[in-house]
Amino acid sequence: MTKASGLALLCALWLLGCSSAPERDYQITTYQRQAAAWLAQGDRKRQQGAYQQALEYYDKAYRYASKRHDAEQMGLARLKQAAVNIRQGQLERAEQRIVQAEVFARFEQTELAPAIDFMRSKLAFKRGEQAQALALVAKLQTQFSGQTEKHIYYRWVGWQYAPASLNWAQAEQDIVQLAKLKADKSLSNVEIQSFVLYHNALWRTATGQSGVEPALDAAIAHFASLELTNWLVACFKVAVQYYSTAADAERAQYYQTRLTELSQTDD
Amino acid sequence: MxxxxxxxxxxxxxxxxxxxxxxxxxxxxxxxxNHTFADKVYYKTILDNARGLSALPAVYFKGMEIGRIDSYQLNLESNDIEVEFWVFQEYSGKVVKYALLTGEQHPIFDEVTTLDLILPEADKVGSFVALPSGALVPHINSALGQQYLAAGYVSRSKDDVESILASIQDLLQNLQKEDNPEAGSLFRALDRVAKISDHIMIVSEELRESELLPEAEKTLKQSQVWLAQMPQLLSQLNQTLRKTDSMLTQAQTTLVTYGQPTELVKEITDSQLPLVLQNLNANLSVMQQMLKDVHGEREQFVLTVHSVQQVLLQMEKTLEALNNHPVFRDGISAPVDNEGIEMHD
The missing domain is CATH 1.20.5 (Single alpha-helices involved in coiled-coils or other helix-helix interfaces)
Structure with a gap:
């Protein structure tokens, strides 16, 4: 009894001691929040494959960031647009957007340099300048050697540019490490895991590596948890291809049915 | 032994x-x-209630104890309480003509009554005349006491509790006043809300009563019918023209027809056009009235919006306070930063 009341008293004193008075904050972040929200919406649309909408949302993000003169967000919006443009094959437009971001990086205090390098490498790879693309990615790898998540990502991008250099032992380690980060809730960008898991399944199928089935299952479970139907469809395509060659006709048929069903609902 | x-x-x-x-x-x-040995002068007074007298309370003058109740008894004829009290010899000079006794009950222990001696106003009664021993000192609630009060011989000092109650009364009255710029803001705000809702009700009622929607639908239908008749009308016109062309004998009639364009319109629209225009006109006037109402209420809307903004500001501060509280902080997720450019595509 005495102990409980003593504890209650201590708790009350502690709560009293903790000031909950609002800390003065003189910043207004309305535009910043709007820009961030539009960027996030754009990211979601890009992941869902709605590229036109993603471009529009990034444009809105740019407008709000511009009202605040937030060079970092403006540059990021332009670079994300550039990524979509590269994906759509509009390389000239992508070049323009990257140049715009470079202007911000030049005249303002920003941390856009790595992002610009990455976009430059993507653009170079798309233009067939593999050496330049690989050099930029290698630079990024060393730059982010302290950050596991980004380091893994740029390693895998490097393998995407030069499939011959792919190291499966390293790849397996990377997957385990990302899964661990996710379990610890310290994975900050889940898109990196998406990239790794999808390409793991894709490359294993393409190169005839073992362990395709768990890789496919992991990728499907991952995209299902993110509700990214378009990437589920992509995984099902890989699955159909794999199970057809592996002579598991029933499973191939099953994935084919799922594929047709999802393709129809998408239309 | x-x-x-x-x-x-x-x-x-x-x-x-x-x-x-x-x-x-x-x-x-x-x-x-008990002041048994003190020199005392005895006086009388009459009360209508003996409650609290059993403790033989003291008599005060300006907070000084100058005497005490000595005895009291019920007069069986008049049902009054006849009270005898004494005052120290040295203070007996204060018991003067027109002086009154007031009794106060203790706010919590309502039994104890203290008696206060109030002197008359010097400028009303002239020089004080001390009362002889055994004289009646009226109580303030007695008929004589009231008479003295009414005549202004004695002014009653303000009771503390009474003044608090009066202040609360004032406050409540102020709150209820509608057009008092200093006070009544709460009720004004409520009144404003009520007014707005009244106006909204009126507007919606007018909308309903005016049957604007069915009317507009009817108008549209009529216009449709009229438009559908257009080709027919054109062919009629064409026919008329052909007739004009072919039958010179009917030229006079045709000329008369063309000479009266309003009649022509009336004829070719089957007398529907004026009706349509009339409906349209009526609807427009209703619409205009509605817009006028809304326009008239714009300041109220501005005030409402302002109030909402204030409330949101307060809410933001509250959330900020919660955010800063070490116990609850973890429960509120921080906004996500931009995640960088790494992407899956």
């Missing part, structure tokens, strides 16, 4: 003596305390 005082132990005598002396001392103290 027989008890003999002279043989008794001296200590026993000393004890007994001490006891007797102490008893005497206490008795004297009590008597002194």
């Amino acid at each position: 027989q008890h003999k005082p002279k043989n008794a132990n001296r200590i026993v005598i000393a004890f007994s003596l001490t006891g007797v002396l102490l008893l005497a001392a206490f008795c004297i103290m009590i008597l002194v305390n």
Whole structure:
């Protein structure tokens, strides 16, 4: 009894001691929040494959960031647009957007340099300048050697540019490490895991590596948890291809049915 | 063994003596305390209630104890309480003509009544005339006391509790006042909300009563019918023209028809056009009235929006406070930063 009341008293004193008075904050972040929200919406649309909408949302993000003169967000919006443009094959437009971001990086205090390098490498790879693309990615790898998540990502991008250099032992380690980060809730960008898991399944199928089935299952479970139907469809395509060659006709048929069903609902 | 005082132990005598002396001392103290030995002057007063008198309360003058109730009894004929009280000789000069007694009940122990002596106003009654011993000092609630009060001989000092109650009364009245710019803001805000809702009701009622929607639908239908008739009308016109062209004998009639364009319109629209225009006109006037109403209420809307903004500001501060609280902070997720450019595509 005495102990409980003593504890209650201590708790009350502690709560009293903790000031909950609002800390003065003189910043207004309305535009910043709007820009961030539009960027996030754009990211979601890009992941869902709605590229036109993603471009529009990034444009809105740019407008709000511009009202605040937030060079970092403006540059990021332009670079994300550039990524979509590269994906759509509009390389000239992508070049323009990257140049715009470079202007911000030049005249303002920003941390856009790595992002610009990455976009430059993507653009170079798309233009067939593999050496330049690989050099930029290698630079990024060393730059982010302290950050596991980004380091893994740029390693895998490097393998995407030069499939011959792919190291499966390293790849397996990377997957385990990302899964661990996710379990610890310290994975900050889940898109990196998406990239790794999808390409793991894709490359294993393409190169005839073992362990395709768990890789496919992991990728499907991952995209299902993110509700990214378009990437589920992509995984099902890989699955159909794999199970057809592996002579598991029933499973191939099953994935084919799922594929047709999802393709129809998408239309 | 027989008890003999002279043989008794001296200590026993000393004890007994001490006891007797102490008893005497206490008795004297009590008597002194009761002012038994003081010189007193006795007066009378009449009360209508004896509650609290059993404790024989003191009589005060400006907070000084100047006397005490001595006895009281019920007059069986008049049902009044006849009270006898005394005042110290030195203060008897204060018991003057037109002086009044007021009784106050204790706010918590309502039994104890203190009696206060109030002097009359010097400028109203002239020089004070001391009352002789045994004279009646009226109580403020008695008929005579009220008479003195009414005549202004005596002014009653403000009661503390009474003044608090009066202030609360004032406050409540202020709150209820509608057009008081200093006070009544709460009720004004409520009143404003009520007014807005009244206007909204009126507007919606007018909308309903005016049957604008069915009317508009009807108008559209009529226009549709009219438009559908257009080709027919055109062909009629064409026919008429052909007739004009072919039958020169009917030229006169045709000319007359063309000479009266309003009649022509009436004829070719089957007398529907004026009806359509009339409906349209009526609807427009209703619409105009509605817009006028909305326009008239714009300031109210501005005020409402302003209030909402204030509330949101307060809410933001509250959330900020919660955010800063070490216990609840973890429950509120921080906004996500931009995640960088790494992407899956």
